[in-house]
Amino acid sequence: MTSQSTTSSVPLARADHIGSLLRPGKLRRAFRDFNDAAIGEPEFRAIQDEAIRDIIRLQHDVGLEVVNDGEFRRGSYWSRFVQRTPGLAVGDAVFKFHDDQGHEADFTAPHVHERVARGGPIAVDEVAFVRALSAAVTKVTLPSPSTMHFWGGTHYADRGIYASAEDFFADLARVYRGEIADLAAAGAQYVQLDEVPLAMLCDRSVRDHVAAGGQDPDRLVDLYVGAINQAVEERPSGLRIGVHMCRGNFKGLYLSAGGYDSVAEKLFAGAHVDHFLLEYDTARAGDFAPLRFVPKHKGVVLGLVSSKVAALEPIDGLRRRVDEAAKHVDAARLAISPQCGFASTVAGNPIGEDDMRAKLGLVVEAARVIWS
Secondary structure: OOOOOOOOOOOOOOOOOOOOOOOOHHHHHHHHHHHHOOOOOOHHHHHHHHHHHHHHHHHHHHHEEEEOOOOOEEEEEOHHHHHOOOOOOEOOOOOOOOOOOOOOOOOOEEEOOOOOOOOOOOOOOHHHHHHHHOEEEEEEEOHHHHOOOOOOOOEEEEOOOOOOHHHHHHHHHHHHHHHHHHHHHHHOEEEEEEEOHHHHOOOOOHHHHHHOOOOOHHHHHHHHHHHHHHHHHOOOOOEEEEEEOOOOOOOOOEOOOOHHHHHHHHHHHHHOOOOOEEEOOOHHHHOHHHHHOOOOOOOOEEEEEEEOOOOOOOOOHHHHHHHHHOOOOHHEEEEEEEEEOOOOOOOOOOOHHHHHHHHHHHHHHHHHHHHO
């Protein structure tokens, strides 16, 4: 067992994707019908199974060497973790999604209502199903530990449950360590932690909001990097761990903006993971200069292809962007992906399934051209 990255800094594949994929219409209807008790668990699971077989086939067809189940068994990227972890429930977030036109959307988020503990497997069945259908590298995503703390501010938990956030994260880390061990035993070769709060703490307005609520943004950065390290502390040797930095993704809306400068040194140097998957599809992500803090034993997957718009990025433009990033991280340690998933929730982004397929194909072709 190991607590720090000991694997190669070369990415598992030059073409990666973040995990969530557009649910087909039949599956979206099945989620609605199951929630309304119009269909039972066996029928719901059969529809999920059919959709997952199809989405694995799509990933094979476009040439991806890293595959997953599209998060097709989840209502959102964090929902299963909350549903299957005693002590976690759903509450309201103190932030809003928004876009450049002024549209806003409230959202729900994890809330702690009693001490957390591992109640059993969370995503093991997802991995086992994929492994039975694909010889490609099997990837599985988990929400980052900070996901269970950040959204409620100082009211992340009911009063009196935890004396400190450190106490909470110690309990939560045991949940992650048990799950990661079981995921590896089921055949997962690659676990990705989806990290939104640390990405939000790159945004000055978010940091001001956090400070106004009585918290120190820099202390939260330390706390959340430490929580990642606690979570992966006993990961099986050879299992790759990546951290995806996400600024929010809901029906094309986002939560924050800002370059990685305010978290880069602590996160890139301090997190005991193998690589980082970083959003770089718009100017909201800033420039590549913070990549200078990525140690030589870690890699970076550049999220240069947008999962929110249908227009295809020119490969020459993607190559130039990779060349710019390579001024800070050797190109041998780089890969390419969409900036985020295509459907962090069942609703998905405002593009079509054909658009998604074209985007994934573009990632594969760009990787072939750039690293040929």
